[in-house]
Amino acid sequence: MNETLKNIRNRRSTRAFLPEQVNGADLTEIIDAGLYAPSATNKQPWHFTIIQRKDIIDRLSEAFKEIAMKSDNEYIRRFSDNEKFHVFYNAPTVVLVSGDESNDNASVDCGVAVENMLIAAESLEIGGCWVGLISYLLNSEEGKKFVKELEIPEGFKQIHSFCLGYKKIEITNAPARKENNVNYIK
Numbered sequence: 144m145n146e147t148l149k150n151i152r153n154r155r156s157t158r159a160f161l162p163e164q165v166n167g168a169d170l171t172e173i174i175d176a177g178l179y180a181p182s183a184t185n186k187q188p189w190h191f192t193i194i195q196r197k198d199i200i201d202r203l204s205e206a207f208k209e210i211a212m213k214s215d216n217e218y219i220r221r222f223s224d225n226e227k228f229h230v231f232y233n234a235p236t237v238v239l240v241s242g243d244e245s246n247d248n249a250s251v252d253c254g255v256a257v258e259n260m261l262i263a264a265e266s267l268e269i270g271g272c273w274v275g276l277i278s279y280l281l282n283s284e285e286g287k288k289f290v291k292e293l294e295i296p297e298g299f300k301q302i303h304s305f306c307l308g309y310k311k312i313e314i315t316n317a318p319a320r321k322e323n324n325v326n327y328i329k
């Protein structure tokens with residue numbers, strides 16, 4: 144298996160991080176991997192906000208838990224009951240990926256960019272976890288103050304996010320993959 148295939152295969156959602164900050168040069172490489180993702184008609188309808196301030200990351204998590212408490216969705220509500228739960232697993236770096244609201248492909252294009260960045264992180268021995276949950280906060284009324292504080296440009300909405308950091312533990316076994324969802328027609 145070549146290095147690219149190994150990194151794709153070995154990437155796992157990391158949910159326990161060491162406190163050390165991600166190396167700046169490596170972070171630049173990871174973000175570049177996102178910028179070089181394909182996008183429909185090359186519109187690149189994304190904006191990345193990289194947060195490395197623990198106080199902001201913690202406030203985002205707390206605010207998420209507060210709105211989760213009020214959610215009609217039982218799955219979301221569950222997160223607010225857990226005192227230890229941190230939506231970004233106490234990772235030292237968080238990347239918010241916002242998408243151009245006027246672009247119908249923004250969700251797909253931003254998702255492709257996220258996966259590029261997560262694979263790039265794996266190749267640099269940096270762990271990451273895709274975090275969709277934070278959209279419940281950032282796309283809500285309560286989230287507007289964060290959107291302003293984090294300088295997310297006008298006309299962009301929160302689509303995906305992920306956290307990054309050095310892995311506290313190496314996860315070697317992947318969650319089971321579904322079978323029978325591949326069909327070759329020859």
Ligand SMILES: Cc1cc2nc3c(=O)[nH]c(=O)nc-3n(C[C@H](O)[C@H](O)[C@H](O)COP(=O)(O)O)c2cc1C
Pocket residue numbers: 154155156157158272273274275276277317318
């Ligand atoms: C769109 C999307 C949203 C996700 N949101 C979350 C999330 O909010 N929190 C979390 O812990 N994992 C989240 N994940 C990670 C998945 O749970 C994970 O990818 C899946 O269980 C497979 O595990 P693996 O990444 O180790 O292969 C998300 C993944 C995707 C693609």
